[in-house]
Amino acid sequence: MTFTVLITDPLSEEGIQTLRDNAQMNIVVETALTPDELELRIVDANALLVRSQTQVTAKLISKASNLKIIGRAGVGVDNIDLDAATEHGIIVVNAPNGNTNSAAEHTMAMIMALSRKIPQAFLSLKNQQWDRKKYVGVELKNKTLGVIGLGRIGAEVSYRAMGQRMKVIAYDPFLTEEKAVAMGVDYGTVEEVIKKADFITVHTPLLKETKHLLNAEAFQLMKPGVQIINCARGGIIDEDALYDAILSKKVSGAALDVFEEEPFLDHKLLQLPEVIATPHLGASTVEAQENVAVDVCQDVLNFLTGGVVSNPVNLPSVPRDILNKIEPYFNLAEKLGSFLIHLTEEVIEEVNIYYSGDLSEVEVAPLTRNTIKGLLKRHLGDHVNDVNALYLAERRGITIHENKTSTTKGFTNLLTVEVKTKSEKRSVSGTLLNGLGARIVKVDHYSVDFTPVGHILVIHHKDQPGVIGRMGSLLAKHTINIATMQVDRADIGGDAIMMLTIDKHMEKEAMEELLLLEEIYDVTAIDL
Ligand SMILES: NC(=O)c1ccc[n+]([C@@H]2O[C@H](COP(=O)([O-])OP(=O)(O)OC[C@H]3O[C@@H](n4cnc5c(N)ncnc54)[C@H](O)[C@@H]3O)[C@@H](O)[C@H]2O)c1
Numbered sequence: 001m002t003f004t005v006l007i008t009d010p011l012s013e014e015g016i017q018t019l020r021d022n023a024q025m026n027i028v029v030e031t032a033l034t035p036d037e038l039e040l041r042i043v044d045a046n047a048l049l050v051r052s053q054t055q056v057t058a059k060l061i062s063k064a065s066n067l068k069i070i071g072r073a074g075v076g077v078d079n080i081d082l083d084a085a086t087e088h089g090i091i092v093v094n095a096p097n098g099n100t101n102s103a104a105e106h107t108m109a110m111i112m113a114l115s116r117k118i119p120q121a122f123l124s125l126k127n128q129q130w131d132r133k134k135y136v137g138v139e140l141k142n143k144t145l146g147v148i149g150l151g152r153i154g155a156e157v158s159y160r161a162m163g164q165r166m167k168v169i170a171y172d173p174f175l176t177e178e179k180a181v182a183m184g185v186d187y188g189t190v191e192e193v194i195k196k197a198d199f200i201t202v203h204t205p206l207l208k209e210t211k212h213l214l215n216a217e218a219f220q221l222m223k224p225g226v227q228i229i230n231c232a233r234g235g236i237i238d239e240d241a242l243y244d245a246i247l248s249k250k251v252s253g254a255a256l257d258v259f260e261e262e263p264f265l266d267h268k269l270l271q272l273p274e275v276i277a278t279p280h281l282g283a284s285t286v287e288a289q290e291n292v293a294v295d296v297c298q299d300v301l302n303f304l305t306g307g308v309v310s311n312p313v314n315l316p317s318v319p320r321d322i323l324n325k326i327e328p329y330f331n332l333a334e335k336l337g338s339f340l341i342h343l344t345e346e347v348i349e350e351v352n353i354y355y356s357g358d359l360s361e362v363e364v365a366p367l368t369r370n371t372i373k374g375l376l377k378r379h380l381g382d383h384v385n386d387v388n389a390l391y392l393a394e395r396r397g398i399t400i401h402e403n404k405t406s407t408t409k410g411f412t413n414l415l416t417v418e419v420k421t422k423s424e425k426r427s428v429s430g431t432l433l434n435g436l437g438a439r440i441v442k443v444d445h446y447s448v449d450f451t452p453v454g455h456i457l458v459i460h461h462k463d464q465p466g467v468i469g470r471m472g473s474l475l476a477k478h479t480i481n482i483a484t485m486q487v488d489r490a491d492i493g494g495d496a497i498m499m500l501t502i503d504k505h506m507e508k509e510a511m512e513e514l515l516l517l518e519e520i521y522d523v524t525a526i527d528l
């Protein structure tokens with residue numbers, strides 16, 4: 001059997017050779033296709049290999065009737081519609097490790113060029129101006145580097161910055177104080193990092209939660225003269241807010257490798273002398289391109305020839321006989337995880353999963369993976385899947401315990417997930433009701449009953465007459481319609497919980513107003 005492998009972005013020949021060496025592979029390299037041409041060529045492809053330029057959209061995937069695997073030579077898979085690929089049963093693999101070093105080195109190069117105004121001085125010299133006064137820089141030594149996102153690249157940048165005798169303060173939702181100490185960095189909240197840093201570098205994926213992480217509000221909190229670096233993804237920084245912050249002199253310089261819209265030929269930020277930039281070159285080294293091409297081509301080869309892949313992004317791997325028994329619970333498990341992660345802002349150290357009733361008799365490992373996938377997705381994004389969820393949790397020091405028990409509290413099946421942080425324990429229980437689908441039936445020690453979909457509000461309040469009315473009027477003022485509502489309390493006049501499903505996303509302003517009501521302790525808005 002022959003497989004057609006279509007390569008649509010420039011890939012290192014070292015990697016492609018891995019495929020060429022196998023007689024079954026028919027390699028087609030077409031790096032200048034228009035989207036329309038690509039739609040025609042994709043029909044015959046069994047594998048598609050891309051970097052960040054090719055946009056693998058749902059429309060393209062819908063035309064890819066023979067496609068089995070998409071390989072991304074690099075980390076970010078935001079140019080690939082993962083849901084569409086999964087829906088079409090197409091496996092996506094990436095190469096997450098091969099360009100870490102290059103991206104970290106590029107970030108350091110940007111920090112150093114920025115602090116010493118090297119690109120600006122060079123340009124001026126090219127324009128025949130010998131100007132030594134205009135290009136006075138600042139030293140890095142003893143300055144504080146704020147790192148937001150301490151994953152592979154963020155960690156490597158931190159080590160290098162310490163080599164420059166910088167102090168590093170970092171925030172990552174999976175960073176504990178102990179881990180920070182072990183790495184030699186200071187631990188801070190996003191706000192602390194932003195307030196204390198002289199240079200701020202972001203190294204998160206682009207997710208709902210990281211979109212415009214550095215916005216006008218964040219720039220307000222920063223030190224005057226702060227310098228900003230983005231070698232991760234365009235969109236983590238609000239470009240308009242950055243532009244204004246530079247004009248107002250709050251930000252004295254910015255080094256950008258990535259942009260909200262790429263590619264472009266003209267950008268208003270580039271009109272500012274304080275901005276230096278590169279056209280998404282973080283991974284553009286001979287070594288990184290070789291590494292990622294070799295890794296991804298090897299995975300594609302393994303997959304097409306029946307082997308095991310190393311870096312699946314969306315691969316479900318459950319044997320059919322087990323799948324048939326537990327598949328109905330997958331959605332419940334993931335929803336419980338997704339719900340629970342919103343109940344704590346602290347670093348999760350331990351997860352306990354209790355399988356009761358019918359669930360105590362089945363193979364539960366895939367359900368655990370789905371639960372953890374739901375938990376991690378909020379901070380790690382869509383690259384968390386059944387295959388890598390446990391690995392990612394383990395890498396973040398989260399211990400997971402599965403427990404089987406016959407106690408069902410009246411349900412034929414009950415799945416309880418409990419997370420422990422340094423100072424709190426939160427839990428949620430759900431069941432699969434025959435014919436009615438997934439229901440959440442307990443939140444901490446409160447009994448509830450609701451379907452885990454849509455926009456949900458969890459409100460802790462004091463059990464007192466009038467609270468529900470005031471809360472309802474306030475939501476009405478914001479044209480938020482309540483679809484369902486549950487109330488439970490610890491004891492009369494004591495702590496109580498309201499669970500609401502509402503018809504639209506709860507905006508920040510409405511949340512803040514709710515919190516002003518005297519009897520309301522806290523409000524959590526969850527979109528499932
Ligand atoms: N410029 C380039 O050419 C280039 C090259 C390689 C990678 N990248 C990009 O760099 C980024 C980092 O890559 P990586 O390999 O280090 O990924 P990684 O998954 O190892 O690390 C990302 C980290 O961000 C953290 N995070 C998630 N949400 C956060 C939040 N709200 N606040 C703070 N931290 C948060 C995660 O916990 C994780 O530890 C990605 O966006 C990747 O696409 C860019």
Ligand SMILES: O=C(O)CC[C@@H](O)C(=O)O
Nearest residue numbers: 051052074075076283284
């Ligand atoms: O393909 C590239 O050069 C960019 C890769 C980089 O953005 C990544 O996420 O790995």
